[in-house]
Amino acid sequence: MKKRIIAGNWKMNQTKDTAYAMLRGLADFCASNDIPSDVEMVVCPPYPYLSLAVDTLKDSPVKVGAQNCSHESNGAFTGEVSSAMLADLGVSHVILGHSERRKYFKESDSLVLKKTRKAMSAGLQVILCVGEELAVREDEGQYLFVKNQLKDSAFLLSSANLKNLIVAYEPIWAIGTGKTATPEQANEMHYYIRDQFAENFDQPSANELSILYGGSCKPANAADLFAQVNVDGGLIGGASLTAENFTGIIDKTFPA
Numbered sequence: 001m002k003k004r005i006i007a008g009n010w011k012m013n014q015t016k017d018t019a020y021a022m023l024r025g026l027a028d029f030c031a032s033n034d035i036p037s038d039v040e041m042v043v044c045p046p047y048p049y050l051s052l053a054v055d056t057l058k059d060s061p062v063k064v065g066a067q068n069c070s071h072e073s074n075g076a077f078t079g080e081v082s083s084a085m086l087a088d089l090g091v092s093h094v095i096l097g098h099s100e101r102r103k104y105f106k107e108s109d110s111l112v113l114k115k116t117r118k119a120m121s122a123g124l125q126v127i128l129c130v131g132e133e134l135a136v137r138e139d140e141g142q143y144l145f146v147k148n149q150l151k152d153s154a155f156l157l158s159s160a161n162l163k164n165l166i167v168a169y170e171p172i173w174a175i176g177t178g179k180t181a182t183p184e185q186a187n188e189m190h191y192y193i194r195d196q197f198a199e200n201f202d203q204p205s206a207n208e209l210s211i212l213y214g215g216s217c218k219p220a221n222a223a224d225l226f227a228q229v230n231v232d233g234g235l236i237g238g239a240s241l242t243a244e245n246f247t248g249i250i251d252k253t254f255p256a
């Protein structure tokens, strides 16, 4: 069954204390609210706080994800973290292909594909990010741009891999800018992405794929975005840093 997913990407933020406060608040929220069974919540802290997250959320339905992993299995790769290590810690998800990693660390679609394969072989669910810059949208090139990103990454996976794949459409012009795609813009792109998956794989698999929207989501705009038929939840950056904002999104979007 297709899941509705709210995933929080903390990026390189939080201290041990603020991380714990957010995680504790989220665990308490889950203990006192009925979360619909098709709703999955994921928190993606920086590596040093992953164990804290796994421990604090162990009695809650919230899953823990990482923000990156290596495309290598193990060995002399100083500073890298393998997907097997993440799985060993109790991490279940990993964000790959985020626009910040593409921009600042020059990650290509082929590297994203290698990482995706490695992560899936360790049993992780991959949240694969795609999305265009403002200039591309202004030229109305967003569909071709996203199609090309998927062509060189997700469309090279096997159909068996799709059950471990979540796609996040994150228009770069909406990330951390306060500028959100309209619900219609998000829905149109998500429809297109699903259609492309149907063409490259099959319609039932495409229908099962969770496609998240990311870009300046907050409690005030989440309900309208996630009410769209092709928007299956969100990847949340800034508004995932406090339990108040993150649970505000969950609560307004998926009231029990």
Ligand code: PEP
Pocket (backbone or CB within 6 Å): 009, 170, 174, 175, 176, 177, 178, 214, 215, 216, 217, 235, 236, 237, 238, 239
């Ligand atoms: C993100 O970077 O994944 C993101 C969606 O950020 P924000 O919500 O802050 O725009």
